[in-house]
Amino acid sequence: MKAFRGPFLRDEAAHLLRRAAFAATPAAVDRAVADGLDATVERLLAPSVDAAADRRDADLRRSDEPHAVAAAWLARAATTPDPLGEALVLFWHDHFVSALAKVGEPRMMFDQFALFRAAGRGSFVALTQAVARDPAMVRYLDLERTTKDAPNENFARELLELFTTGPGPYGERDVKEAARAFTGYGLRAGRFRFVPASHDDGEKTVFGVRGRFGGDDVARLAAERPETAAFLARKFARRFVADVPADAVVAALAAAWTAAGGDVARTLGVLFRSEAFYAPAHRRAVVRCPASFVVGALRAGGVAAPPSPADLARRTLAMGRAVGDPPSVKGYPGGDAWRHPAARLARLDFLAHLVEVEGARLSPPPLATRDELAAFARDVSGSAPTRAELDAILRAVKDDDPARDRRRLGLLFARPECDRC
Amino acid sequence: MSRLALALRCVVLLLLLRPAAAQDVDAFDPLSVVPEDCRICVDVADLGRFLTALRSENLWAGLPDAATAEARAGLERLAAIGARRVVFGAEAGLGKSWVLLVSADDAERALKGLRELVPAAKPLRVGKWAGLGSDDDAVDRLASVAAQKKPSVLRRDGFAAARKAFGGGDVFVHVDLAGTRWLRGGAGKAKDLGQALLAAHVLGAAATADAITARVDLDGGLRVRAGAPMRALGPDRAFAAPSSRPGAAPPIPAPPGTSLRLALRRDLAAFWARRESFVADDARTGVAEFQNNLSILLGGLAAEEVFAGLGDRFDLYVGPPPAENPAPRHAFPTAAVVVDVPDAALRTELLLGFQTTLGVVNAEAAQQRRPRYLIETADHRGARLVTSRFLPELLPDADDDRLQLRPTLAFAGSRMILATHPDAARALLDAAAQPAAPADGRTEDRLEFDGAAAARAVRSAAGFLAAQEALKKGGAPEEAAATIEFLAGLVARVERASIAFGVAPAEKDAATATFELDLRAPSVLPVKAGAPR
Numbered sequence: 001m002k003a004f005r006g007p008f009l010r011d012e013a014a015h016l017l018r019r020a021a022f023a024a025t026p027a028a029v030d031r032a033v034a035d036g037l038d039a040t041v042e043r044l045l046a047p048s049v050d051a052a053a054d055r056r057d058a059d060l061r062r063s064d065e066p067h068a069v070a071a072a073w074l075a076r077a078a079t080t081p082d083p084l085g086e087a088l089v090l091f092w093h094d095h096f097v098s099a100l101a102k103v104g105e106p107r108m109m110f111d112q113f114a115l116f117r118a119a120g121r122g123s124f125v126a127l128t129q130a131v132a133r134d135p136a137m138v139r140y141l142d143l144e145r146t147t148k149d150a151p152n153e154n155f156a157r158e159l160l161e162l163f164t165t166g167p168g169p170y171g172e173r174d175v176k177e178a179a180r181a182f183t184g185y186g187l188r189a190g191r192f193r194f195v196p197a198s199h200d201d202g203e204k205t206v207f208g209v210r211g212r213f214g215g216d217d218v219a220r221l222a223a224e225r226p227e228t229a230a231f232l233a234r235k236f237a238r239r240f241v242a243d244v245p246a247d248a249v250v251a252a253l254a255a256a257w258t259a260a261g262g263d264v265a266r267t268l269g270v271l272f273r274s275e276a277f278y279a280p281a282h283r284r285a286v287v288r289c290p291a292s293f294v295v296g297a298l299r300a301g302g303v304a305a306p307p308s309p310a311d312l313a314r315r316t317l318a319m320g321r322a323v324g325d326p327p328s329v330k331g332y333p334g335g336d337a338w339r340h341p342a343a344r345l346a347r348l349d350f351l352a353h354l355v356e357v358e359g360a361r362l363s364p365p366p367l368a369t370r371d372e373l374a375a376f377a378r379d380v381s382g383s384a385p386t387r388a389e390l391d392a393i394l395r396a397v398k399d400d401d402p403a404r405d406r407r408r409l410g411l412l413f414a415r416p417e418c419d420r421c
Numbered sequence: 422m423s424r425l426a427l428a429l430r431c432v433v434l435l436l437l438l439r440p441a442a443a444q445d446v447d448a449f450d451p452l453s454v455v456p457e458d459c460r461i462c463v464d465v466a467d468l469g470r471f472l473t474a475l476r477s478e479n480l481w482a483g484l485p486d487a488a489t490a491e492a493r494a495g496l497e498r499l500a501a502i503g504a505r506r507v508v509f510g511a512e513a514g515l516g517k518s519w520v521l522l523v524s525a526d527d528a529e530r531a532l533k534g535l536r537e538l539v540p541a542a543k544p545l546r547v548g549k550w551a552g553l554g555s556d557d558d559a560v561d562r563l564a565s566v567a568a569q570k571k572p573s574v575l576r577r578d579g580f581a582a583a584r585k586a587f588g589g590g591d592v593f594v595h596v597d598l599a600g601t602r603w604l605r606g607g608a609g610k611a612k613d614l615g616q617a618l619l620a621a622h623v624l625g626a627a628a629t630a631d632a633i634t635a636r637v638d639l640d641g642g643l644r645v646r647a648g649a650p651m652r653a654l655g656p657d658r659a660f661a662a663p664s665s666r667p668g669a670a671p672p673i674p675a676p677p678g679t680s681l682r683l684a685l686r687r688d689l690a691a692f693w694a695r696r697e698s699f700v701a702d703d704a705r706t707g708v709a710e711f712q713n714n715l716s717i718l719l720g721g722l723a724a725e726e727v728f729a730g731l732g733d734r735f736d737l738y739v740g741p742p743p744a745e746n747p748a749p750r751h752a753f754p755t756a757a758v759v760v761d762v763p764d765a766a767l768r769t770e771l772l773l774g775f776q777t778t779l780g781v782v783n784a785e786a787a788q789q790r791r792p793r794y795l796i797e798t799a800d801h802r803g804a805r806l807v808t809s810r811f812l813p814e815l816l817p818d819a820d821d822d823r824l825q826l827r828p829t830l831a832f833a834g835s836r837m838i839l840a841t842h843p844d845a846a847r848a849l850l851d852a853a854a855q856p857a858a859p860a861d862g863r864t865e866d867r868l869e870f871d872g873a874a875a876a877r878a879v880r881s882a883a884g885f886l887a888a889q890e891a892l893k894k895g896g897a898p899e900e901a902a903a904t905i906e907f908l909a910g911l912v913a914r915v916e917r918a919s920i921a922f923g924v925a926p927a928e929k930d931a932a933t934a935t936f937e938l939d940l941r942a943p944s945v946l947p948v949k950a951g952a953p954r
Contacts, residue, residue: 056898059888062751062822071892107817135817144790189792190817307895361895 001252001274008037012278014379018421019240020044021083022292023299024379026365041272045265048082061110069109069324071309078298078306085117091239092116096131096163098140100325108136109324124262125223129216133192143185148200151179158329164222166231177204181218229254242285243335249276284382284420287338290319297413300380307358318346348414355410359403367408383417451508451522454547456562457572459510460597468504471591472496474639502534503527518559522552579650583634590636599631617699621661622924626651626934642941653932660692662924669732670761670835671857676848680874681739684867689728719774732761742881743844748820750884757840757849771837775830779809792816802850806831808843865923872915879909916941
């Protein structure tokens with residue numbers, strides 16, 4: 001991709017942080033501008049440990065509460081020092097879809113999220129192979145019930161259609177042959193186990209390549225296909241560039257993907273330094289999903305410890321998204337599908353609750369003057385309010401209001417412009 | 422009121438009361454001048470002793486000032502004016518007509534103090550007693566009672582008997598509830614199977630009791646005993662007030678480490694025979710399924726046969742977590758239910774039924790590819806334990822919570838022990854082997870609580886509780902952990918507590934509900950620095 005040559009100023013830094021880190025607080029933007037583009041991108045891409053969240057997850061993982069998965073992720077994402085890591089967890093959860101409704105055990109979804117956290121910015125081949133062995137995925141796509149006498153095609157079909165190449169480069173025979181490669185996969189005691197006796201060890205032909213393939217082999221074949229580069233590039237572009245990315249951007253990103261050998265962090269490093277990423281047409285071109293909206297508001301508000309995670313999960317669900325429990329293997333359509341009247345009302349209701357009930361947990365920057373309001377709005381939304389809007393906010397929340405800053409934050413975030421990032 | 426008018430009023434009252442009590446303050450019964458229409462009567466026998474006990478309670482000192490400041494200040498000021506015994510009567514509440522009487526060595530000083538305490542009230546003297554009335558009418562009515570022109574509360578139906586039963590403590594309280602009957606009409610009519618089984622007697626008392634009398638003692642804790650005459654439970658609720666069956670095995674003493682014990686007395690045979698009267702229409706299918714499943718699991722026995730073979734005492738014990746616990750911070754208390762089964766044939770069916778039930782559970786788990794129970798037997802003190810457990814190698818985590826659930830059945834003589842873990846069953850068998858305590862003769866429902874044991878249980882499950890806290894309240898894990906530790910510390914300060922509720926038949930259509938709270942908690946809350954003692 002063509003590298004970004006322009007100056008990395010406040011707007012560019014805020015744009016990068018909104019996309020890659022859920023929110024751009026003034027302090028974070030200041031630091032990014034001071035550090036420069038390369039250092040900021042490297043810092044975003046570097047994984048970091050969130051020990052407090054790990055301890056909380058260790059307890060919550062044992063919970064039988066269905067919303068524990070969503071609650072734990074929202075709580076972690078709201079305060080993590082590694083926001084891109086959590087953005088990638090959500091990205092891979094949307095890509096390698098599993099749903100609690102079928103998986104049944106929250107523990108398995110916790111473990112799958114942990115897998116995405118640990119391996120989500122490395123090799124796509126390795127990630128795909130690991131996902132095929134992930135207990136939640138094994139259960140969700142019926143690898144528990146696949147034997148050489150009766151290969152279950154569910155996983156193999158979705159591997160090709162939804163996880164790697166997308167429709168096109170394979171036929172029904174490829175699906176059947178790939179399914180044979182995953183025979184013998186299954187679970188015992190809730191853990192992955194491979195039973196050689198149930199595995200079809202014979203020769204298979206997948207994508208025209210012949211061999212005595214096992215599951216890892218087929219995962220690699222699929223993950224390394226050029227169509228996969230284009231398919232994944234479009235998905236990354238939809239998440240990080242625009243809801244409807246131009247084909248040229250997708251092609252360039254696919255080339256970067258291929259050049260990086262399917263390494264996620266290296267590909268994102270190229271993307272975040274690219275001219276396309278900062279193109280004016282791509283500013284505020286992505287609709288925030290409910291989870292990103294909730295986390296974005298919390299992080300913009302400077303939350304130090306998350307408010308009731310169970311409540312956050314319920315409110316995110318009211319906006320139309322069940323983290324950990326999507327409605328189908330295709331996940332959510334995204335884009336403008338998030339923006340319907342009921343979801344809008346739910347977003348406003350969440351903001352009112354956050355500001356008025358959980359406001360004590362917020363520590364927004366001072367929002368006393370019109371200039372401070374405008375600068376903050378520009379950082380968090382990429383869009384400067386009109387003078388009339390600013391005056392309306394100043395009138396609605398008086399200067400001597402003891403909850404002035406958080407209430408003004410709520411009104412700023414309630415602008416429809418903040419539905420996008 | 423002018424000084425002259427006050428003097429005249431006091432003289433009149435003194436003359437009226439002279440024959441009865443004016444000579445000896447201790448011989449005079451102050452309740453004898455409290456008008457009968459006072460629905461609330463409170464008699465504090467020794468205000469000094471009462472306040473001393475209150476001041477030594479950290480609970481009193483630790484409560485938020487706003488909650489107790491007014492009451493505390495009032496009592497302290499009463500003591501400061503030399504009040505010893507305090508009697509209060511009110512028509513229906515503090516906003517209505519009321520009278521207050523205090524005995525003091527210096528009645529004149531007490532009267533002066535009372536006037537300063539409630540300037541708007543009307544002062545009065547009754548012999549050596551000083552007092553206040555809410556208004557002139559209240560004072561006049563007290564005078565009429567003193568002159569025996571109107572009856573006192575002592576003439577009220579059942580008052581004397583209630584006072585005999587509940588008097589003599591630090592505080593005597595009597596509340597006439599007859600006027601509130603219309604508010605409580607439906608309290609005993611719930612058509613809910615679970616509610617009827619567990620609370621039929623409570624609902625019955627709540628619906629029909631016209632008065633409640635209580636005695637409060639503050640000697641080393643808080644002890645409240647209360648009684649209320651009520652209408653006898655109807656035949657469809659009589660199962661909630663059973664008499665102890667002759668020949669029944671005595672209850673097993675609580676093993677060491679028991680944090681909670683609940684004893685319920687129910688005649689399940691009578692309950693089952695009358696089920697139609699409290700099963701809601703939408704619950705009938707469930708009851709029919711239960712009846713059918715029970716018969717399948719217990720070798721074809723009808724539900725009537727099963728319940729007829731059970732005793733009428735059900736004891737629930739909540740004990741410490743399993744000794745071999747693989748999940749620190751996630752260790753859950755064990756629990757066991759003990760019921761006497763006098764019918765030997767039924768004991769055999771229950772033993773087999775336990776195995777059948779686990780078999781059914783296993784079959785269903787196998788279909789769903791979930792872990793199944795391994796069923797084993799063991800001996801302890803000559804009793805056979807049928808136990809079950811998940812094999813660790815079949816669970817995903819070495820400290821999986823399910824390892825703590827090991828349903829167990831055992832018999833201690835005729836008493837069936839159904840426990841969540843063999844540790845609990847063995848502890849009960851050990852306790853049952855101790856020399857039997859004499860029968861306590863109790864027939865009421867009773868809850869006993871050991872604070873230290875409960876605090877250990879809370880701390881053992883701190884990880885689980887912290888997760889629930891973190892999920893619901895948010896914040897950092899450390900905040901949740903601190904909340905759990907505060908809760909454990911609070912619980913630990915309750916040395917022991919018990920609550921009992923029973924209904925004893927009195928006459929044909931009458932019964933008496935009894936309630937007893939015994940809280941031994943010298944320091945429920947830590948005293949805040951600078952808090953009044």
